Amino acid sequence: MKSFNTAAVCVPSKHYMVDIxxxxxxxxxxxxxxxxxxxxxxxxxxxxxxxxxxxxxxxxxxxxxxxxxxxxxxxxxxxxxxxxxxxxxxxxxxxxxxxxxxxxxxxxxxxxxxxxxxxxxxxxxxxxxxxxxxxxxxxxxxxxxxxxxxxxxxxxxxxxxxxxxxxxxxxxxxxxxxxxxxxxxxxxxxxxxxxxxxxxxxxxxNSPWNIAADFTIDMSLSEEGIRAMLDEYEADHHTGMKPDVIAREIRDYTNGYPFLVSRICQIIDEHFVPEKFSSLSEAWTPDGVAQAAKAIISEDNTLFDSIMGKIRNMPGLRDELRQILMTGETIAHRPDDDDQKQLRMYGFIINDHNTVAVANKIFEMRLYNYFIGESRFSEEMRGDALDHKPEFIKNGELNVPLIMERFIETQKYIRNLNDEQAEKKFIEEEGREKFLTYLSPIINGVGTFSIEEQTRNRKRMDIVIHYNGKRYIIELKIWHGERYNEEGEKQVLGYLDYFGLSTGYMLSFNFNKNKKTGVEEIHIGDKLLFEGIV
Incomplete structure (x- = not known):
């Protein structure tokens, strides 16, 4: 019987692998x-x-x-x-x-x-x-x-x-x-x-290798290739998985990075039954993929060691990556910048339409954990979150409206609302980092989160929380008036349809002095939105 391999060479006769x-x-x-x-x-x-x-x-x-x-x-x-x-x-x-x-x-x-x-x-x-x-x-x-x-x-x-x-x-x-x-x-x-x-x-x-032809062949693994590999696995194991769904999930987390693709599959196949799931049928699900991604970002391995070591030794680029992830800043792709060259070479960042982007969600999740761990807000946020954690989790489910309410209440007391500059700094630079730092200890050990890359900018950021087999979609955004808020509601509804969910969440950071803070319920068609104002 074949197996998934993440060590050295993959051999088609011995290992499940994407056809190259x-x-x-x-x-x-x-x-x-x-x-x-x-x-x-x-x-x-x-x-x-x-x-x-x-x-x-x-x-x-x-x-x-x-x-x-x-x-x-x-x-x-x-x-x-x-x-x-x-x-x-x-x-x-x-x-x-x-x-x-x-x-x-x-x-x-x-x-x-x-x-x-x-x-x-x-x-x-x-x-x-x-x-x-x-x-x-x-x-x-x-x-x-x-x-x-x-x-x-x-x-x-x-x-x-x-x-x-x-x-x-x-x-x-x-x-x-x-x-x-x-x-x-x-x-x-x-x-x-x-x-x-x-x-x-x-x-x-004067390079002695200037006679070399450009090598532009894409060596990442496509969703179609991953699906074909899973089809072969399914023919051997009869788990009842949906290969097209699982392939899409794996590609979404890895962007086709070969080691990460194989490692997710290997963890699901070899390490989840019976520790996390009662059968392979339960493990080969979107929740199983999310759990495998969570396991990977917690691993000590040479891939992460080399990448994180580079980042720690590049304080300028590290700060730029923090800005990209935490505040939605756009950092220009600089082909001649030595630090960027290094991280591109190691596959950690890519050139995305002449801007810097982290190469895949798993690398992003690892970076978020790193930045949250060193955040200057870590002690302040973690203490309150851990004190109220039992209230936030009931019957294995997250009470997201209560998490938002408690976060909003906490921020009322630790910010100087009479200082316009301090309030503006919180809204534009600190708010999202503080919420992610607050959320992290609540879901730690059971769940994880990822950011929908196409939504991350200075105006909004969509968080997808994976917790105990369930998904929760939270849009974090800076308030820009009712019209923009309505557009945000439509975007959240689109995500709910995509993930097959009926409830979503919005958390707005509002610089309006007359704002009314708190959380309220809004029914739009057959969907329920909880909207919070900070």
Missing amino acids: TKKVDEIRKMVDDGKYFTISRPRQYGKTTTLNQLKRVLDKDYTVLSLDFQSIDNDAFANGAFFSQAMARIVLDAYEFENVLIPEDTVDALKELNASEQDKVKMDDLFRIFKRWLTKSETSVVLIIDEVDSATNNQVFLDFLSQLRDGYISRDTKGIKTFQSVILAGVTDVKHLKSKIREDSNSKE
Whole structure:
């Protein structure tokens, strides 16, 4: 029986996985066209799995030399001689252990290079061996190198790229046979490696990898692909799930990030029965997906460790992310900003119509937890929320109107309502952060919340709370008059229809001195809205 896999390579015969045949075919086309390129994607984004399947496809028509720089010791990058001998060894390993077809004279030459005194070895000796092999080879040779990040901060790797570049140019200008295609894969793109290694400004502009073609193939997992994977799982397990519904939920949380997709499925399949659900039929539901997302944001794993470590070391960008999430600010996408480059490279932020956006809801939820935990309002809000928590939860359900009422009452006493500037600062900058900080300890341990990204701006923010298998929709907004309020009501009603709910909630932060605070019920058609004014 197959399983979901989140460690190392996914194998179609052993694991449930999204069919990536079309993506592999697109990459194959680049190889056939003789392109040299880099597959630069975040950690656990399916790079190695894709390369593994690509090799299987290419093996039918090419000799594929697939190497992994993680198998080279760091000491090998000390100079060109060490590196060339290390390369000779891993190529020999591919010949001996992976049955890569390499001519005997090439094998003998590589062995001789490896046995030579290091002060007599140069990198062009290695490439001269390659040239002789490639010239005689009846089949074209494709070079794939995974985990090129292992070469970080090494000048030797740039020299290696320069040799590959020279071969590529000589192929087109002199007709000298070289590698059909070279594929480098890793988190860090070669330009970033270059900028870290070279110190002088001129070198920063002269990349040895400027012959590389753009790699624009989308490696995220589509809703349709996830659904097909779930169809296969359902055929084996007969849980009664609705694959189309679950696929949409998973895609909504992950934006197709391969590790997160597989991890949600793995948690539901392996960890929820009987701890959280009595059967797989109950686990493979939207509530099960929400619970799995909640479990992921609480995990210690290398993916979050690397991302959060970067954010903690980037105070400027961290503050901008706080503004995006807490106040709805729009931060411009800056292609030349080093901090933004780093977080884009690690897959944490994306360019969304020339503005910065967090890459998916799970990353957002992790960030909200982080910002709420360090909020200057944390002690003030958490104490009151925890004191009244028993009143807010009855029979496993949230009493959202009471939560809003208590929050409104709390704010009356801790804000100076006679200070217009203080009131304006609360409305525009602090109100939403305070409410989220107030809400968090109430639902902690059982529920979680996410923000509908398309609604997050300086005027409004829609919160979707997942608690004990139920959803609650709360719109937080800044009051801009009755007309805008009516539009907000329509938007909440639209969300209620989408989620199949009959009750919704609105919490408005109102700067009008004559406002009437509190919560009131409003019936609109067959829907019930609770509207609160702060």
